Amino acid sequence: MTTSAATGTHTIPTQAYCTLEHFNHELDSLFPHTWLFACLKLELEGKHHYGLRLGATEILLQIDDQGLPRAFLNVCTHRHAKLCDPGQHKGPIRCPYHSWVFNRQGIPTGIPQKTAFPHVVVAPEKYRLKEFPCEIVGQFIFVRLSSQGQDLREYLGHQYDFLERASDGMNKVLDEFQENVDANWKVVIENSLEGYHVPAVHNRTFGQVEGMSQEADAPIFFLEDRLHSHLEHAANSEWVNRFSRMEKKIGKWPWRFEHYTHRLIFPNLTVTSFMGYSFHIQRFDPLSTDLTKVHSRTVGVEFSNGTLTGEKIMERIHTDGHDFTRKVFLEDGEICRKVQAGISQTARPATFGNGIEDRVKHFHGAYLSQTPALRKP
Ligand code: FES
Ligand SMILES: [Fe+2]
Known part of the structure; x- marks a missing residue:
């Protein structure tokens, strides 16, 4: 930490901009505990799903049957294929490897040759995609990679009302x-x-x-x-x-x-x-x-x-x-x-x-x- 004599404030050391060690530290210790902006609700409407990377994590976003945005790990619960590329995709989540289809709550509901997977068919919710906290203000969808932390309103402070009103x-x-x-x-x-x-x-x-x-x-x-x-x-x-x-x-x-x-x-x-x-x-x-x-x-x-x-x-x-x-x-x-x-x-x-x-x-x-x-x- 550097203290500036003129201002008494603290300055980020230059190595925090340059070394892989610091970059990895940010991925592991900084980003997971903040709320990260993902995309706008209007970009998910019309039964779209949306892939993006937040910090070190591949995320898949979609609106569920209740109209709420949900954030899932973009990894199939069958044998780990990445489910979609970055950006907006039409229709339900379909794994590119063996075509498992996941519903809007992240549960596998379409499994080719399902008689081979009786354990999945009997309890599909056990094979639900891993989920992350996801909250929305107005049009702005945020994801938190850590399961623990402040709620979005508290985190955003004075910016909460602005984002809500701007979304009008x-x-x-x-x-x-x-x-x-x-x-x-x-x-x-x-x-x-x-x-x-x-x-x-x-x-x-x-x-x-x-x-x-x-x-x-x-x-x-x-x-x-x-x-x-x-x-x-x-x-x-x-x-x-x-x-x-x-x-x-x-x-x-x-x-x-x-x-x-x-x-x-x-x-x-x-x-x-x-x-x-x-x-x-x-x-x-x-x-x-x-x-x-x-x-x-x-x-x-x-x-x-x-x-x-x-x-x-x-x-x-x-x-x-x-x-x-x-x-x-x-x-x-x-x-x-x-x-x-x-x-x-x-x-x-x-x-x-x-x-x-x-x-x-x-x-x-x-x-x-x-x-x-x-x-x-
Ligand atoms: S890895 Fe996704 S369906 Fe097999
Ligand atoms: Fe500029």
């Missing part, structure tokens, strides 16, 4: 991409937590963005939650008025606010939105010490009382937004790669600017609070 009227994924970044997951998260790098890294891209207040003190940071943080940055009044003038055409959406917000829900989810007319949701999957997969979705919300022209206007706003998001993502990916190249060369701890890097500092505190092995006296 969320109806479709407008844009989606998955890309790898050549950096440790913490480098990628930290990059998303400050705007200090914007003039250097995104000087041309952000120059074209309208709508944000330009006052130097505009963003407000919220650091009350021990693990999570967010900011709100007021929208400029001209942009708000423009939306008000367009209201007859574009209609209304469920939760209109007059700022930009960026939220980190520790450890693997960020949610951003400008004025609430869509939400940009990113899941960060650590693949190795220096490789992170980012799964990015922009999710739209339902508009009411709009016109066809209004729909076209919003489509254009969204398309511009998608292009912007991808450009920014590539610029951030490139700088994260350079940070990773540098961080592996030094044991010298990072130093943080007051105010502008408070959320990065908060993330370091959150991370260290969850990784006691790094907290030496």
